[in-house]
Amino acid sequence: MSGRAWELLAVPLRAARRAGLIWAVSIAALIVLTVAFYPSFRDSAGLDDLMAEIPEPLVDAFGLADFGTPAGFLRGNLYAVLVPLLLAVAGVLLMNGQTAVDEDSGRMEPYLAQPVTRASVFLGRVGGVLLWLLVIGVLMLAAQLISDEIFGLEIATDRIVATVVLCLLLGVLHAGVAALIAGWTGRPGVVLGIGMALAVAGYVVMALFPISDVLAPWRHVSPWDWALGGDPLTNATEVWRYLALGVPALVLIGLGAWTFGRRDVQAG
Amino acid sequence: MTIAAEPLRIQGLAKQYGSVQAVRGIDLAVSAGEVFGFVGPNGAGKSTTIRCILDLLRPSAGEIRVFGRDPRHDGAAIRERLAYVPGELRLPERVTGRQFLQSIGRLRSRFERGRLEELAERFKLDLDRNIRHLSSGNRRKVSVLSAFLSDADLLILDEPTGGLDPLMQHEFLQLVRERREAGATVFLSSHILSEVQSVADRMAVLRAGKIVAQGTVNEVRGLARQRVEIWFETDAPEWLGRLAGIGEPAVDGRRFRAVLTGSARPLIDALAGQAISSILIQEPDLEEAFLGLYEEPDE
Numbered sequence: 204m205s206g207r208a209w210e211l212l213a214v215p216l217r218a219a220r221r222a223g224l225i226w227a228v229s230i231a232a233l234i235v236l237t238v239a240f241y242p243s244f245r246d247s248a249g250l251d252d253l254m255a256e257i258p259e260p261l262v263d264a265f266g267l268a269d270f271g272t273p274a275g276f277l278r279g280n281l282y283a284v285l286v287p288l289l290l291a292v293a294g295v296l297l298m299n300g301q302t303a304v305d306e307d308s309g310r311m312e313p314y315l316a317q318p319v320t321r322a323s324v325f326l327g328r329v330g331g332v333l334l335w336l337l338v339i340g341v342l343m344l345a346a347q348l349i350s351d352e353i354f355g356l357e358i359a360t361d362r363i364v365a366t367v368v369l370c371l372l373l374g375v376l377h378a379g380v381a382a383l384i385a386g387w388t389g390r391p392g393v394v395l396g397i398g399m400a401l402a403v404a405g406y407v408v409m410a411l412f413p414i415s416d417v418l419a420p421w422r423h424v425s426p427w428d429w430a431l432g433g434d435p436l437t438n439a440t441e442v443w444r445y446l447a448l449g450v451p452a453l454v455l456i457g458l459g460a461w462t463f464g465r466r467d468v469q470a471g
Numbered sequence: 472m473t474i475a476a477e478p479l480r481i482q483g484l485a486k487q488y489g490s491v492q493a494v495r496g497i498d499l500a501v502s503a504g505e506v507f508g509f510v511g512p513n514g515a516g517k518s519t520t521i522r523c524i525l526d527l528l529r530p531s532a533g534e535i536r537v538f539g540r541d542p543r544h545d546g547a548a549i550r551e552r553l554a555y556v557p558g559e560l561r562l563p564e565r566v567t568g569r570q571f572l573q574s575i576g577r578l579r580s581r582f583e584r585g586r587l588e589e590l591a592e593r594f595k596l597d598l599d600r601n602i603r604h605l606s607s608g609n610r611r612k613v614s615v616l617s618a619f620l621s622d623a624d625l626l627i628l629d630e631p632t633g634g635l636d637p638l639m640q641h642e643f644l645q646l647v648r649e650r651r652e653a654g655a656t657v658f659l660s661s662h663i664l665s666e667v668q669s670v671a672d673r674m675a676v677l678r679a680g681k682i683v684a685q686g687t688v689n690e691v692r693g694l695a696r697q698r699v700e701i702w703f704e705t706d707a708p709e710w711l712g713r714l715a716g717i718g719e720p721a722v723d724g725r726r727f728r729a730v731l732t733g734s735a736r737p738l739i740d741a742l743a744g745q746a747i748s749s750i751l752i753q754e755p756d757l758e759e760a761f762l763g764l765y766e767e768p769d770e
Contacts, residue, residue: 210577218563309561313571313617316525317578318551468527470518470559 211323214314215301215331222300223335226293230286230339231346237280238350244276260414273358274436282366282436284410287427288402290339290374295398297335298378301328302385302459303394307469315468322460329382329456336378340371358436365440369430372448376426377402379452379459386459389469476539478503478625478656479524484533485680486519493519495680496533501658501673506651508667508674508688509660516680517660518558521629524658525555537625551580554621556614558629558660562602568613569598572620581622590616593642608634619646626650626657632666644670664760668692676761683761693733695760698753701727704746714741 254262254270262268266283269275302325305311314324344367351358380401384394409427412418422428429447433440479501486494494516501507511517522528524535526542526549535542537549562571569587576582591598596612605613611634618626626647632640647657647670661667667674667688674691676684684691699717701707707727712720715737720729725748731738735752742750754760 207578210574214563214574218565221565309557309559310563312527312557313562313575313614314578315527316550316553316555316557317575318547318549318580319578320547321526467529468522470522 207319208323208327211314211319211327212330212334215328216334218305219297219301219331219335222297223338226289226297226335227339227342230289230293231342233285233289234281234343234346235350238277238347238354238356241273241276241354241356245271264410264414266410269437273356274362274434276356277358277366278434278436282370282431284406286343287370287373287430288406290336290370291377291402291405292399293339294332294336294374294376294378295381295395295402297332298329298381299385299391299394299398301332302382303389303391306385306389307391309470312468321464321468325382325386325460325463326456329378329459332378333375336371336374339374340367343367343371361439362436366435369435369440369444369448372445372452373426373430376448376452376455379455382459383455383462384459386461386463387466389463389466477501477536478538479507479658480534480536481520481524482534484520484523484535485531486516486523486528487531493680494523494530497677497680497682499675499682499685501656503656504651504654505672506647506657506659506670508671509658509677510662510664510667510674511660511677512662515677517662517677518629519680520677521555521558521627521658521660524627525550525553552624554618554623554626556611556618556626556628556631558633560607560610560614560633562610562613564603565601567599567601568596568605568609568616571602571613572598572617575617576620579621583620583622586620587616590619590646593646594639606634608636608639611635612639615643615646619650624655626655626659628657629660630662631659632661632663640666664695665754678761695732697731697735697760698751699727699729699731699738700751700753701742701747702749703727704748708745711738711741714738 254267257267266278267275268278270279305328311324315321344364347363347367348360350356351363377398381394381398384397388394405425405427408425409422409432412422423432426448429444433444477500479499481497481499484494484497485492497516497520509517509520519528523530524537524542526546529543538552540549542549566574568591572587573584576584587598594612594616596609596616602610602613611631615631618628632643635643644666647659651657659667659671671688673687674685675682676691684694696718701711703725705725707722707725709722711717711727712722712729716731716733716735717738718730718732720727731752
């Protein structure tokens with residue numbers, strides 16, 4: 204990698220360091236705090252009775268099945284909604300910040316005026332964001348594994364790793380969507396709107412469509428379903444799930460860089 | 472021996488945003504080693520033209536050649552020889568001026584890192600303050616430094632003195648002259664006529680997306696209108712209004728007012744021996760200076 208490519212990667216890495224660290228530490232803290240409640244939760248009686256009173260479709264929709272088991276506890280509290288949603292939002296916000304927001308504010312222009320291609324500036328930004336997402340994922344994983352150990356939550360490490368990676372890839376996919384819209388339009392509001400709408404819609408499709416017999420087969424159009432539909436905390440994850448999230452993300456990013464090279468740069 | 476291509480040639484450049492025609496057919500050529508003034512009021516299309524040269528905008532029509540190459544296809548290679556100070560200045564905020572300039576330096580093959588301290592000293596710029604905490608004038612200095620440190624063959628400066636105090640403007644114009652002496656070509660956009668006049672060899676005047684005057688600074692300057700006000704010791708003579716170059720004369724007791732276009736010589740000659748108590752020839756603002764040249768834009 205040339206010095207210029209490194210610099211184009213280093214600029215967004217530096218620029219996003221505050222936001223990246225806040226996301227990483229916040230999600231890790233959320234994980235530790237949640238797992239810290241596990242011992243008292245495990246020992247409390249009557250939980251299964253409580254769950255028995257909730258209609259089964261709702262239990263499935265909110266990931267509350269087997270809530271008393273370690274996997275059920277983690278799924279219901281963290282990995283059914285909260286953590287994947289946070290990662291999707293982080294992916295959209297971080298990507299938007301380093302691409303459309305910087306372009307629209309004019310702060311990307313000093314770099315675009317240098318002897319580098321538009322696509323290289325754009326891909327440098329994307330690379331910086333993906334590295335920050337990786338940092339978030341690594342910190343998440345560490346927080347989960349360490350707190351499981353401390354608070355006696357017994358669950359197989361490979362299941363945890365798979366779940367964290369799938370959630371992370373869901374975030375990467377949403378970052379990829381943000382990159383495409385940013386490359387295409389350069390408008391932060393549009394990136395944010397579409398990115399957030401997609402995150403919420405993806406969850407709704409996965410969680411609520413199964414309640415309706417008519418809509419149930421359509422749950423598989425949701426990236427959330429590709430990531431979490433196999434219940435990765437309980438079952439071994441099929442390889443296609445990683446590919447279904449990762450490959451489109453790369454394609455979206457490539458399209459974003461391509462389309463960014465073919466339009467006017469926003470005036471700022 | 473190869474013949475060096477012209478630093479900049481623009482033919483029939485037009486740029487449309489939706490229904491707005493920002494640039495409506497510009498032709499100009501900038502020769503190697505000259506300072507070319509690109510003058511026009513705000514909104515005339517100067518920045519749009521410049522952003523097309525940088526390949527930040529894609530022209531709707533026309534052709535741009537920078538050192539004989541098309542920015543659309545050879546943008547990165549062109550920008551190797553070109554440095555730019557944007558008009559709408561935005562810099563990354565969470566870095567110091569030094570960090571930003573070093574970062575730009577790492578993106579260029581030619582960058583005079585060794586002159587960083589010297590130029591910062593000349594511009595009285597604290598390199599180690601966060602850009603977020605710098606005034607707009609100091610941010611402008613950071614941007615100006617990035618261009619002058621770039622050791623570029625062509626400097627494209629869009630309203631570069633905005634926010635600089637007069638002392639720093641003087642220092643800036645001095646730097647422009649130094650770069651020209653070193654063989655560089657400078658394309659200087661401004662809405663301040665006197666600034667361009669003091670440093671440029673040739674200039675073009677832009678209005679509503681079209682060039683309304685182009686030539687040497689003296690030629691173009693001759694087309695500009697100046698306000699004249701003369702106070703006589705007795706009643707002002709009416710015949711002054713009939714002199715060559717005098718327009719819109721108004722006599723009000725001892726005061727004579729008019730607009731002067733072109734050479735001031737007929738007026739000065741005519742005034743020789745007259746009992747005059749004071750005389751004022753005022754630099755008008757740009758819009759007024761070239762009022763005679765401006766056709767009404769098609770709204």
